[in-house]
Amino acid sequence: QSVLTQPPSASGTPGQRVTISCSGSRSNIGSNHVYWYQQLPGTAPKLLIYSNDRRPSGVPDRFSGSKSGTSASLAIGGLRSEDEADYYCASWDDSLNGFVFGTGTKVTVL
Amino acid sequence: QVQLVESGGGVVQPGKSLRLSCAASGFTFSAYDIHWVRQAPGKGLEWLAVISYDGRIEYYADSVKGRFTISRDNSKNALYLQMNSLKPEDTAVYYCATGLDDYGDDYWGQGALVTVSS
Numbered sequence: 001q002s003v004l005t006q007p008p009s010a011s012g013t014p015g016q017r018v019t020i021s022c023s024g025s026r027s028n029i030g031s032n033h034v035y036w037y038q039q040l041p042g043t044a045p046k047l048l049i050y051s052n053d054r055r056p057s058g059v060p061d062r063f064s065g066s067k068s069g070t071s072a073s074l075a076i077g078g079l080r081s082e083d084e085a086d087y088y089c090a091s092w093d094d095s096l097n098g099f100v101f102g103t104g105t106k107v108t109v110l
Numbered sequence: 111q112v113q114l115v116e117s118g119g120g121v122v123q124p125g126k127s128l129r130l131s132c133a134a135s136g137f138t139f140s141a142y143d144i145h146w147v148r149q150a151p152g153k154g155l156e157w158l159a160v161i162s163y164d165g166r167i168e169y170y171a172d173s174v175k176g177r178f179t180i181s182r183d184n185s186k187n188a189l190y191l192q193m194n195s196l197k198p199e200d201t202a203v204y205y206c207a208t209g210l211d212d213y214g215d216d217y218w219g220q221g222a223l224v225t226v227s228s
Contacts, residue, residue: 002154033212035209035210037155039155044205044207044218044219044220044221045147045155045205045207045218046216046218047209047214047216050209050210050211050212050213050214050216051212051214054214055214056214056215056216057214086154088154088155090155090157090210092210096171096172097169098157098159098160098169098170098171098172099145099157099160099210100157101147101154101155101156101157102154103154104154104155
């Protein structure tokens with residue numbers, strides 16, 4: 001069981017904005033950076049957001065990250081069919097002395 | 111181009127050992143901390159271990175601490191995961207990866223399947 005909690009699913013129609021939450025605690029999100037990954041079926045994860053709100057080169061600006069207190073969010077604007085995937089947050093945990101991934105959210109494009 | 115290629119996966123009996131390797135190319139391997147992450151069938155991502163760029167510092171998830179050992183050989187651009195006392199719940203696809211840092215350089219291998227079964 002992960003210490004970072006995400007909703008199991010989220011959905012939207014093409015063009016809509018979808019937001020995924022990641023709830024943690026003071027020892028992880030409250031004290032450290034948050035990362036967001038996208039995993040398409042049968043493939044390795046891909047980094048979407050690092051250091052809370054920064055996008056690696058090549059990641060569309062439709063993807064944005066934010067953090068407040070012990071929670072973080074990933075927003076997908078202008079939803080596209082190719083955004084249908086699993087999304088995971090991650091953060092370092094000072095109590096565990098290791099990284100933790102969130103429980104994962106499956107995004108469906110209706 | 112940048113490549114991380116895992117090898118060494120397979121079927122192993124409970125209680126036995128296995129060593130995974132991860133061969134890196136196309137980037138300055140010795141400049142990066144490297145992680146092992148796994149994903150059990152139909153499940154989410156689980157972080158396992160990280161080793162610092164120079165091999166001096168290691169951290170492990172509680173689920174593998176004392177059983178798994180991460181190591182690297184920068185002269186060979188190689189990362190390893192020695193897995194001992196394997197359990198059926200260690201069955202997963204194992205990935206080596208960079209990232210989870212402030213640089214945003216995200217490199218992943220294709221994954222190596224480890225099946226622990228009698």
